[in-house]
Amino acid sequence: MSELDLTREEVVARIAASGARPITARTWSSYVTRGYAPKAARRIGRTPLWTTQQVDDWLSNRPGQGARKAKGTWRTWNAVGDVLSGAGVPSVAEDLAGVDDPPTDPFDRHADRGHDD
Helix, strand or coil: CCCCEECHHHHHHHHHHCCCCCCCHHHHHHHHHHCCCCCCCEEECCEEEEEHHHHHHHHHCCCCCCCEEECCEEECCCHHHHHHHCCCCCCHHHHCCCCCCCCCCCCCCCHHHCCCC
16 A cells, blocks of 8 residues: 555545544544644645554554543543442552541541641
């Protein structure tokens, strides 16, 4: 496959044509700015251009809904699954481990300062 340069609008059209969930040109630009999509391969004037290979690689590795990108890797977090299974959620005992005298009222922000207001 030859490496064609695609404008932002052509990238968005390619994404829609691939059968993936379509996005707007503005969303694509936001993804690029935040590091969720590849940086432009080159520019002509102020117009960024991506190669078809860049876009196809991004499409094949595109995360699903709810995913976030850590620098360099895709990271997903299923909050509902973690809460339901208890995975990654510390117990109250673990949360208070090492605390000599925890406040009696966890909502009293002054309890540990000795203030009564």
